[in-house]
Amino acid sequence: MTEPTIMQRDVPRSPLVARGGGDISRGFWATSWLRFRRRKLAMTALVFVGLLALVAILSPAIAGTKPIVCRYHGRLYFPAMSYFHPRWENEIFFRDGFRMRYVQNLREKDPDSWAIWPLLYQDPYRRVRDGEWPGQPGNESYAPPNRHNLFGTTHPGVDVFAQMVHGTRVALLVGFVATGIAAVIGITVGALAGYLGGWVDMLLSRLIEMVMCIPALVLILALLAVLDTPTIWHLMAVLGMTGWTGIARLTRGEFLKLRQTEYVSAAAALGAGRLRIMFRHILPNSLAPVLVPISFGIAAAILIESGLSFLGFGAPPPNPSWGSLLNAGRNNLQMWWLIVFPGAAIFLTVLAYNLIGEGIQEATDPKLRQARQ
Amino acid sequence: MLSYFVRRVCIGAITLLLITFMIYGLIRNMPGTPLTMDLAETDPSRQISDEDLQRLERIYGLDRHWSVAYFQWLGNVARLDMGRSFREKRPVTEVIGERVGPTLLLSVTSLVLAYLLAIPMGLFATVRSGRTDERILSTVLYMLYSVPAFVTALLLLNLFYVRLEGTIFQLPLGGMTSMQYDQLSALGKVWDRLLHMILPVACATYTGLAYYSRFVKSNMEEVIRQDYIRTARAKGVGPFGVVVKHAFRNTLIPFVTLMGLTLPGLLSGFVILESIFTWQGMGLLFLDSITNRDYPTIMGLTFMFSVLTLAGQLIADLLYAFVDPRVTYS
Secondary structure, eight states: OOOOOOOHHHHOOOOOOSSSSSSOOOOOOHHHHHHHHHHHHHHHHHHHHHHHHHHHHHHHHEEEESSSEEEEETTEEEEGGGGGGGGGGGGGHTTTTTTTHEEEEEEETTOOOEEEEESSEEEEESSOTTTTTTTTTOTTTTTTSSSSSOOBOOOOOOOOOOOOOHHHHHHHHHHHHHHHHHHHHHHHHHHHHHHHHHHHHHHHHHHHHHHHHOOOHOOOOOOEEEEESHHHHHHHHHOOOOOSSHHHHHHHHHHHTTTTHHHHHHHTTTOOOHIIIIIIIIHHHHHHHHHHHHHHHHHHHHHHHHHHHHHTTTTTSSSSHHHHHHHHHOOOOTTTHHHHHHHHHHHHHHHHHHHHHHHHHHHHHHHHHHHHO | OHHHHHHHHHHHHHHHHHHHHHHHHHTTSSSHHHHHHHHSSSSSSOOOOOHHHHHHHHHHHHSSSHHHHHHHHHHHHHHHHOOOOOOTTHHHHHHHHHHHHHHHHHHHHHHHHHHHHHHHHHHHHHHHTTTTTHHHHHHHHHHHHHHHHHHHHHHHHEEEEITTTSSOOOOSSSSSSTTTTGSHHHHHHHHHHHHHHHHHHHHHHHHHHHHHHHHHHHHHHHTTHHHHHHHHHTTTOOOIIIIIIIIGGGHHHHHHHHHHHHHHHHHHHHHHHHHTTOOOHHHHHHHHHHHHTOHHHHHHHHHHHHHHHHHHHHHHHHHHHHHHHTOOOO
């Protein structure tokens, strides 16, 4: 009773008629994508993640105190880029002593200057003071949501909305980078173990088992503590290095199954090398089931990051993160806006990734598809 | 069977050695030692002299390289001595032992509650599959599954501790008992503990609930399409009998694996919740011992968690052979 491969099973019973003539049918990924697109919830989730990515990329243009573009002494500058990396702020603004106050300084030091400002004049790192922006009063500490602070403020009067917009970057980055690292480690280990077999499989399987048995939080906290000043990048690396076991096991299983198939023997007969067979022939065919734990893994990484920031073990404080907002809310329980907004953001993002994972599962797993029909 | 068992135990022992070795190396390389962490808090006038510090380091084995000290620790463990906690100045087994009860109280209660609610919900979802009420239930459970417990905990605290302050519905902020616990009558003590348990248990239950009911449903969906279910229906078994006796009983095998996997979680699964509600359990002890660099306690907890994880997997595999006669390990 050999399982037909996914490809073989798909082609004849595909309800989605071939493009053009009748001979070429759609490939596996095209049919899967069509099937995925039919699931409204999964598509909504995908659109939501896309929007989040847009918010993350445009975060300095949505909320910030630095101009997106400004003309200063005859040259164009993009000071808002410094929200992505502090070094990307042109040193001319340090030399001229702007000290983060662009509105007044631009006007005083170069009357001919002009600037395009973010949608909201609020900063994720510091309090906006009175008179900084014409007609906008300074932020109060712990202000509930109001016209100028859409989601309220935290203790030194820092705007919650700005922190959340900039925190999107952290959340998405953690999800992608941590799971990306986990996927690379997991797929490599799983592929080697599953394809080579023998003592390699023995050793790697023990390694997978061992990492699985270590309580994840012990390992993460210990690794973070060893680094004296953990940054968000360290956190991503640590999450990636601890979260690959599920992916490795799944890849190993797929490789064990697929290395018996005819096309692998054919490739070997044609003289393809081991690496070529593993990564050119087997991997693309085993990728679909592996995508599912990757999607769930992104959700898990975002959860763990916010949990760690919540506990105070995350990236150091001046880092706007949804979890650290919740941490502030924990110490000020009556300030609901510190709990509701970041909580909702984490919830929606995790939900979206879970829905996408499930969508991929149902679109690519022939067994599940049969069950639904 | 016996040889399988012996082999698994041997592999488990090696895994355990590697895990503890790795964790020991990691925690010994964290900046600061338990002695300096303690010093940072005491006032300057009471600081110990350098000679005393060195003497203490020698006693605790901190002057040696961590790989040497690891084998010292391992030798002590082999003699059933887990060492003494730096922080509490008491044997680690005693410190950990005190925390087992509270954590089990939280985890077992929430686990039992989750199962009691999840099984009927899962069965209901299977029977009514595709109808409106099932869609609503499944959607709500699915959404609950994505809400992190610490967010719910904060929201519930905002509602029951802050908003309902002064009313009879107000629930305590945290801890396991009130300040005046000792003066309460026996009945009052039980009531006081119950009040303190409501929020932590609610938060610990709902994530499990969402997970288990989906687990029940997905297992049921596979079974309900089997031929023998159709046969049972055809010979006139009532709908309740079909679902519970013929279908559900045949989905119990995967539960065995699930229970094996829950075993370590019973003691280590609630680090964040325990820290929010200052519930004096294992999770809180673990966090505290990490911040205080209390090596013996961290190692004791790691050792225990790893043993439980390995044991849980082994028990699940062995039970599998017992409940499913098709599986043998010989």
